[in-house]
Amino acid sequence: MAEAAERIDDPRFVLQTRDLTRQFDGFFALRKVNFRLARDSVHAVIGPNGAGKTTLFNLLTKHLAPSEGAILHDGEDVTRLKMPAMAKRGVVRSFQISAVFAGLTVQENVEVALLRGSGLAWNLLGRISKQSGVAERAAALLRRFGLAEHAETMAGNLSYGRKRVLELATTLALEPKVLLLDEPMAGLGREDIGRVTALIQQARRGRTVLLVEHNMNVVAELADRITVMVRGEIAAEGSYAEVAANPAVITAYTGRAHG
Amino acid sequence: MTTIFGVPSAVLFGQLLLGLVNGAFYAMLSLGLAVIFGMMNIVNFAHGAQYMMGAMLAWLLLNFLGVGYWWALILAPMAVGLGGVVLERFLLRRLYGLDHLYGMLLTFGLALMVQGALGNWFGSSGQPYAIPAELTGGRNLGFMFLPNYRAWVLVASLVVCLGTWYVIERTRLGAYLRAATENPVLVQAFGIRVPRMIMLTYGAGVALAALAGALAAPVYQVSPSMGADLLIVVFAVVVIGGMGSIMGSIVTGFLVGLIEGVTKAYYPELSGTVVFVVMAVVLMLRPAGLFGAKLDGAGGHQEATEAPRSSSPRAHIVLALAAIMAVAPLVVYPGFMMKAMIFALFACAFNLIAGYGRLVSFGHAMFLGSAGYVCGHAAKVWALTPELAILTGTATAALLGLVSGWLAIRRSGIYFAMVTLAFAQMIYFVALQAPFTGGENGLQGVPRGMLFGLIDLSKPVNLYVFVTVIFLAGFVLIMRLVDSPFGQVLRAISNHEARAQSLGFETDRYKCLAFTLSAALAGLAGSTKAIVTQIATLTDAHWSMSGEVLLMTFLGGVGTPLGPVIGAFVVVAMQNYLAGVGQWVAVIHGLIFAVCVLAFRRGIVGEVSAWWHHRGSRGSGAVPSTGQAVPGK
Ligand SMILES: Nc1ncnc2c1ncn2[C@@H]1O[C@H](COP(=O)(O)OP(=O)(O)OP(=O)(O)O)[C@@H](O)[C@H]1O
């Protein structure tokens, strides 16, 4: 108890979990995880398939409800909040399987996020083009992400790599304080990986970034701190060098990290 | 004579028994639905028709071939089940991998066809089916009289239900079935032919419905429409129980029957609607249903493949429509034009929620119908001017939309369709029984009155202009809504709800508002209809009207601005010119449904514009333009 109280007051951490557990029909996808995300850091979660990384994300962003345990954001207990409430608190995620609004154009995708940010989403009769700069800001974001020439393309028709970039652009349009990225590099070619890495480097300024990633080069380049998850539990935590040297990690994490 | 809470015990037990018998049929039907849904993810809207076919077949066998009850009990399910196998093999199979709604629409269309055709051949009045000699009579249990046939129905249905449960939950075959729903590829790898298994499962589910029908023949009147209303109650049962569990379906079926029985004993007026009230309460307290799995987050999503795209309320569409409406009375009967415009507005309202919000309601008739009654009542009894009467009707529909929408959006996809259908049935019963609606005769003699106290709407020209203005205003309003920031968010939500929530949108609120707006606009159509036709009738509140608006919208092109308008004109024209063929209209409707779902999923407008783009892109070698003004460029 004393320890928990101490952690609640610790302002260095944006997100903290206390004995966070999630079961699926008796199977523990996550078991008593105590995880802390330091403010303004880039923190990577790695681990073999099925380790519970996405489940951790789903719990942190309220996509799933925990079976047990608590989640704290900026020292407040947010365990019972709903998904939109987390986004409004500035915690926004991307999905492992790219999530774009396929039937909207690329520009419209970004505009939707901007509408939420600017509180215009309840405007029933206006036109986007007349909404205080939403369209302009969307266009600027698309230029920054190299999507300007695809502004009018249906998002569903984009290549996989561009969908991922669009998802990142849409997420960043909300100016989140905490950015959660689930395998942002999955399915990308080498060039795209370089671009997205640079975009994340850019985006990290003034933000906290939590990412799940299998590509260890990317993790090494971006992450200040690394958590290794195995079978729903935290197996190790530390800097890249510390984690890489940890024998427990090497046995648990069979080859994939360096393969 | 003993009484229980003021009701003679014999009456109470009699009603409880009747309730249990009804419950037996609910249980068997919802069980079949659950089996089919679990295996194929299809909500079998033909289930009621297949139940009816079982009963009809038993009746035909007896009256034309002299085949008795016991053989019918075996032959009818086999024949109907075989029909189901053929249906799965040649039609349903084409829809796997598509949105579940298509399966629903196809089976709905097929049900319309079967019901319409049989209604035409045998008339809609019920035929009695004699109880087999072995089961006549009954016994006195001391506290009540138990007819033998009812006892037999209870025993037989329990055996059938528990047998099905046993096969699915406790045998190897059942294990394969359950495994195949989880992971068809893996089961296929075990050397089991999954497609054939699915086909046989559908056949078995259908046979179950037909068996229930044959069992029901001596209890209820055998008629082509006996399955339709029953199916809606069964949908409510399914929503109450949750389709996840076989045992849940059985228990809920009997439970709902009992609740109805008790209600009939104590408060008969409510007995038709009590199941829907229970459904509403369950939705409020336990949205996943009594036995349903927990609803987690926003649920799965489907990548939108045939996504609607926005198009600006291009002034020229509206101008062209206005010009057509202005010229049309010179060549077409104005009465037809007004009717078509009213239905076009209704379909556009439906399209707002179904096309852009992807919430396909099967109960939109409740807004058309209730607004018509309230508007008619306001004009006739309260003597309001037409614009105020219409406003009152529209506001009523909006309120109804808010309440039903608030409950219905707790479920999505097929459940949403079933919930809205059930609510609409409840409103239908209310309209049937309420003192001011005129019951079967409708609310007649609605005055057209003086618009704003100035313009006499009984003059044909005035009336025509009035309807045209309302239609165009409604159309423009809907287009503005679709193109507004709200509309864009709504489309985003319909594309990927979980993503929208993760961006911070409280998606339920947006969906609820969209549903309310759609209801209000449907109410505007219904109110206008009452003023124009001077009558409000049960037809407008009946489920077949909800089916008609679906048909108009899907035929014209769901998610396109003009689609519903064109669909409405085509359907209304068909009804006008095919009026002589009676029930065949329903068959034709059903046929169009089936053809649309199987061959023209984009509807008239969608197919034409796709063809146009295709042609254009081939001609110029350029990427087809979306035809959309992109802001900020
Ligand atoms: N909705 C669910 N229902 C049942 N089991 C689930 C569900 N979601 C996840 N699981 C299980 O929980 C475990 C952890 O899954 P999770 O998706 O969190 O893994 P992950 O670390 O993200 O893996 P990957 O690297 O493959 O993305 C897996 O065994 C998975 O099968």
Ligand SMILES: [Mg+2]
């Ligand atoms: Mg994952």
